[in-house]
Amino acid sequence: MRNRKRTGWHRVINGLNISAFVVVLFVGLPLYWLIASSFKTASNLGDSPPQYFPNPISVQNYHDAFVTYDFGIYFRNSLIISIVATALVLTVGTMAGYALGRLPMRGKFSLMVTLLIISVFPAIAVVAPLYLLLRDLGWLNSYQGLILVYTAFNLPFAIWILRNYMLGIPKEMEETSRIDGAGPIRTVWTIILPMALPGVFTAGIFCFTACWTEFLFALTFNSANNYRTIPVGIAEFGTVFTVPYGTIFAASVVAVVPIGILVFIFRKFVISGLTSGAVKG
Amino acid sequence: MTTISSAAEEAPVAAPLVGRPDVNRKRMARLGWMFAAPALIIVGAVTIFPIIYSVVISLSNAEVSGNGISLNGFTTSNYSLVLKNSTWHYALAFTIIYTLVTVIVELVLGTLIALVLERLTAGRGAMMALLLIPWSMITVINAELWGYIYQGTYGVADAVLNAVGLGSPNILGQSTSAIIGLMIADIWKTTPFVAIIVLAGLVMLPGDVYEAAEVDGSSGWSTFWRITVPLLRPTLALAVLFRVLQAFGLFDLPYVLTNGGPGTATTSLAILGYNAIFKNLSYGPGAAVATTTALLVLLGCLLSLRTFRVQVGKEGN
Amino acid sequence: MATVDLQQVNKVYENGFHAVKDLTLDVAEGEFMVLVGPSGCGKTTALRMVAGLEDITSGTLRIGGKVVNDETPKERDIAMVFQNYALYPHMTVAENIGFALKLRKTPKADITAKVKDTAEILGLTEWLDRKPGQLSGGQRQRVAMGRAIVREPSVFLMDEPLSNLDAKLRVQMRAEVQRIQRRINVATFYVTHDQVEAMTMGDRVAVMRAGVLQQVAHPQRLYDHPDNLFVAAFIGSPAMNLYEASMTEDAGAVKIGSQELPLPVLCREDHPGLARYANKKIAVGLRPEHLPAATGTGTGPPLTGNVDLIEALGSELVVHFTIDARRVRAEGATSDDEDATAHHGEGVARVDPATKVKVGEKITFAVNTVGMQFFDLETEQAIWD
Numbered sequence: 001m002r003n004r005k006r007t008g009w010h011r012v013i014n015g016l017n018i019s020a021f022v023v024v025l026f027v028g029l030p031l032y033w034l035i036a037s038s039f040k041t042a043s044n045l046g047d048s049p050p051q052y053f054p055n056p057i058s059v060q061n062y063h064d065a066f067v068t069y070d071f072g073i074y075f076r077n078s079l080i081i082s083i084v085a086t087a088l089v090l091t092v093g094t095m096a097g098y099a100l101g102r103l104p105m106r107g108k109f110s111l112m113v114t115l116l117i118i119s120v121f122p123a124i125a126v127v128a129p130l131y132l133l134l135r136d137l138g139w140l141n142s143y144q145g146l147i148l149v150y151t152a153f154n155l156p157f158a159i160w161i162l163r164n165y166m167l168g169i170p171k172e173m174e175e176t177s178r179i180d181g182a183g184p185i186r187t188v189w190t191i192i193l194p195m196a197l198p199g200v201f202t203a204g205i206f207c208f209t210a211c212w213t214e215f216l217f218a219l220t221f222n223s224a225n226n227y228r229t230i231p232v233g234i235a236e237f238g239t240v241f242t243v244p245y246g247t248i249f250a251a252s253v254v255a256v257v258p259i260g261i262l263v264f265i266f267r268k269f270v271i272s273g274l275t276s277g278a279v280k281g
Numbered sequence: 282m283t284t285i286s287s288a289a290e291e292a293p294v295a296a297p298l299v300g301r302p303d304v305n306r307k308r309m310a311r312l313g314w315m316f317a318a319p320a321l322i323i324v325g326a327v328t329i330f331p332i333i334y335s336v337v338i339s340l341s342n343a344e345v346s347g348n349g350i351s352l353n354g355f356t357t358s359n360y361s362l363v364l365k366n367s368t369w370h371y372a373l374a375f376t377i378i379y380t381l382v383t384v385i386v387e388l389v390l391g392t393l394i395a396l397v398l399e400r401l402t403a404g405r406g407a408m409m410a411l412l413l414i415p416w417s418m419i420t421v422i423n424a425e426l427w428g429y430i431y432q433g434t435y436g437v438a439d440a441v442l443n444a445v446g447l448g449s450p451n452i453l454g455q456s457t458s459a460i461i462g463l464m465i466a467d468i469w470k471t472t473p474f475v476a477i478i479v480l481a482g483l484v485m486l487p488g489d490v491y492e493a494a495e496v497d498g499s500s501g502w503s504t505f506w507r508i509t510v511p512l513l514r515p516t517l518a519l520a521v522l523f524r525v526l527q528a529f530g531l532f533d534l535p536y537v538l539t540n541g542g543p544g545t546a547t548t549s550l551a552i553l554g555y556n557a558i559f560k561n562l563s564y565g566p567g568a569a570v571a572t573t574t575a576l577l578v579l580l581g582c583l584l585s586l587r588t589f590r591v592q593v594g595k596e597g598n
Numbered sequence: 599m600a601t602v603d604l605q606q607v608n609k610v611y612e613n614g615f616h617a618v619k620d621l622t623l624d625v626a627e628g629e630f631m632v633l634v635g636p637s638g639c640g641k642t643t644a645l646r647m648v649a650g651l652e653d654i655t656s657g658t659l660r661i662g663g664k665v666v667n668d669e670t671p672k673e674r675d676i677a678m679v680f681q682n683y684a685l686y687p688h689m690t691v692a693e694n695i696g697f698a699l700k701l702r703k704t705p706k707a708d709i710t711a712k713v714k715d716t717a718e719i720l721g722l723t724e725w726l727d728r729k730p731g732q733l734s735g736g737q738r739q740r741v742a743m744g745r746a747i748v749r750e751p752s753v754f755l756m757d758e759p760l761s762n763l764d765a766k767l768r769v770q771m772r773a774e775v776q777r778i779q780r781r782i783n784v785a786t787f788y789v790t791h792d793q794v795e796a797m798t799m800g801d802r803v804a805v806m807r808a809g810v811l812q813q814v815a816h817p818q819r820l821y822d823h824p825d826n827l828f829v830a831a832f833i834g835s836p837a838m839n840l841y842e843a844s845m846t847e848d849a850g851a852v853k854i855g856s857q858e859l860p861l862p863v864l865c866r867e868d869h870p871g872l873a874r875y876a877n878k879k880i881a882v883g884l885r886p887e888h889l890p891a892a893t894g895t896g897t898g899p900p901l902t903g904n905v906d907l908i909e910a911l912g913s914e915l916v917v918h919f920t921i922d923a924r925r926v927r928a929e930g931a932t933s934d935d936e937d938a939t940a941h942h943g944e945g946v947a948r949v950d951p952a953t954k955v956k957v958g959e960k961i962t963f964a965v966n967t968v969g970m971q972f973f974d975l976e977t978e979q980a981i982w983d
Contacts, residue, residue, distance in 0.1 A: 256414070
């Protein structure tokens with residue numbers, strides 16, 4: 001027998017399935033519109049009133065995205081930058097998260113608060129100096145420039161998540177390991193890290209998503225065609241006069257699908273990550 | 282050999298025993314700094330240093346050329362320029378109002394959705410997965426999608442509005458409708474995210490409290506307001522905080538959907554700053570805009586942090 | 599194989615808290631030493647100092663005759679079982695047990711052999727490939743022990759390892775732990791707050807209170823010959839009845855409330871020091887088991903009380919009674935909750951189940967003076983000679 005919690009809406013929402021359906025419509029309709037439009041021909045896209053179902057179904061847009069436009073390049077760039085930045089964040093962040101969570105350091109709390117504040121800083125505040133800095137380094141329109149920036153800006157949140165997971169590990173683990181004879185680094189890699197793996201996945205998926213979807217920095221630093229990431233690429237499709245919606249949507253579907261799958265697979269971690277910070281910390 | 286020791290009050294040692302910090306602790310602390318150093322260095326170099334630099338620029342007569350930036354002395358003229366600028370006033374008001382409206386709507390809608398989901402037994406997992414898609418979507422893509430929907434000639438929004446007799450307005454061409462359109466796009470993308478957070482919070486509420494309320498005779502609404510909402514408050518509070526602070530950086534959506542327009546109707550603080558710096562090359566004023574925005578975020582952060590210090594501080598040490 | 603020797607060991611924390619005061623204690627090879635006391639008495643701190651998990655503020659710690667104050671846990675060759683077992687959840691039982699050996703670069707074949715032997719001793723052979731999450735509490739506890747004994751350490755340390763088990767299992771495991779300890783014959787330091795556990799398991803028991811060692815002796819001696827009020831009240835269940843009393847002028851009898859108990863010659867010979875307390879107030883201790891009903895075969899001086907409550911256990915009757923005397927409390931020996939509900943003059947006695955007694959009536963005990971204890975009210979020390 002299910003333990004029913006009455007959150008107070010019991011009488012109002014009798015049509016539970018209806019409400020659920022409404023929610024599905026709310027989320028699903030625009031998504032449907034996105035996908036459907038990607039399969040419309042260029043002329044059908046401009047129909048007024050609009051075609052509610054593509055007829056004929058055409059994959060021309062997908063072809064154009066990769067052949068006429070350089071979506072393939074953008075996809076590759078996004079992939080490389082996101083994966084490398086995420087890997088860096090996880091490596092460096094795990095060590096920091098461990099230190100801030102389980103080692104006796106003075107000023108730990110202030111550090112955490114500072115990191116937290118940094119993580120909510122609007123990108124606009126730093127984009128100008130970073131632009132100049134990267135320009136001086138010759139790292140505009142490169143991989144390393146964006147990777148460095150993404151790593152730095154995703155670390156605070158990742159450290160926060162990782163630290164929380166590490167805090168959940170019983171204190172005796174390190175002591176036992178010490179008595180068994182393992183040094184501190186060995187203890188972290190062999191004992192603590194495997195136990196904090198869910199946290200690593202959570203931080204990883206958040207970081208990847210953040211890198212994949214970031215716009216302002218990518219727009220500013222990597223404007224050259226060869227180094228554009230997906231968001232910038234899609235935004236710059238077409239000219240002032242023509243907006244090739246079909247191609248845009250085709251590219252969008254290709255962009256949304258992999259991250260959608262990733263997030264679906266790791267949804268347990270995403271959800272726990274969203275709530276662990278908010279609820280218990 | 283049995284050594285029996287009774288309470289030994291007088292120790293023959295001359296000096297009283299003082300608490301010394303553990304040698305071990307010091308070793309561990311040093312290790313901690315070593316472990317945390319790489320992360321702290323990277324973050325510091327890429328965030329703190331540029332922030333300071335931005336403040337410096339905002340206080341100089343900055344000129345940017347092909348070779349770099351020359352600072353040309355200290356001045357507060359950038360700030361006076363910005364603070365007197367009507368576009369900035371508008372951007373500030375717009376950003377704040379935009380934030381308030383979207384966050385409140387997202388909160389209400391998100392909670393409603395979460396309440397619905399919470400009673401769902403089968404398919405909750407699939408629903409949550411569905412809700413994650415808008416969250417993981419690239420904002421630019423979202424902007425393009427809604428741009429197509431709002432398109433003046435062939436957008437489906439007009440078709441729907443026409444069908445219900447509201448005519449076919451050029452949504453993105455007029456200030457008010459453009460702003461509303463922008464908000465709707467944002468709300469669509471972010472509400473599911475709020476719903477998930479609220480849902481997770483709901484799921485963790487203790488069931489026996491509700492049973493006690495039922496026994497005490499509490500009705501649906503009363504239960505909701507007197508029990509659910511207060512218990513949910515910490516969950517919501519932190520989520521709202523992050524959302525609000527993040528909303529000050531509003532950039533992606535207006536840039537792609539309306540390009541800050543029509544005119545400057547949807548020019549947020551971040552768009553204003555970006556245009557000033559990269560389109561007009563007015564680094565000084567642009568940096569002033571950026572810095573004031575950051576200060577606003579910081580202010581909001583500190584204010585809320587004081588309120589939530591109990592939460593954060595409890596496990597901070 | 600080694601001995602453990604603590605000399606004047608102190609632990610003072612950074613904030614000034616003096617957790618362990620001048621602890622001097624030794625454990626012989628193969629001896630099972632139990633450290634017992636209420637929470638916060640410093641027993642766990644002492645154990646952790648022996649382990650090397652806490653720094654020693656002053657004093658010397660020797661293991662096997664060598665001073666080890668500054669050595670790391672690994673160097674001290676100790677093994678420890680924690681209260682929460684601290685098993686590595688992502689490793690199998692076999693990997694958990696063999697971890698320390700792996701760290702010491704023991705050849706794989708040896709590791710497998712030793713793990714197998716250890717598993718056999720503990721009855722874990724069929725569980726070697728499972729992960730801790732799939733085991734019951736008792737099995738996890740055995741894995742924790744296995745991890746400790748496989749290394750053949752010089753010293754065995756255990757920090758309340760049975761506290762997380764349910765009552766019945768705990769009693770079973772007590773025997774198990776003792777059996778294993780005798781088999782490996784290593785000096786063992788065992789910490790617990792449960793005095794029953796201490797009494798049943800230890801070769802010697804060290805009672806601690808607020809960082810100070812009260813008494814260390816064979817369990818029977820602690821029971822028969824407590825050095826002070828605290829040890830007397832702490833050891834034994836149900837706890838000893840302690841009352842304020844006064845010695846008569848000729849030190850030949852003790853007056854408890856309104857009743858005077860003449861002390862037999864044997865009793866006075868065992869406690870010659872009582873003579874110094876003529877006409878003075880002392881504390882008198884009577885264990886519940888030393889208060890048989892007068893209607894039985896007891897021949898001691900009578901003590902009468904009003905019956906408040908009778909618990910029939912089948913093997914005996916536990917009679918809660920009141921006399922018109924004042925109770926003496928040994929600080930820290932009983933919990934605050936117990937003290938809150940105790941009133942003046944209450945006492946507990948264990949009598950023969952056939953005794954005819956009813957609530958509200960009076961009952962007379964034939965006090966067994968051999969077990970009687972006497973204490974100085976101010977110093978709380980036992981009065982012997």
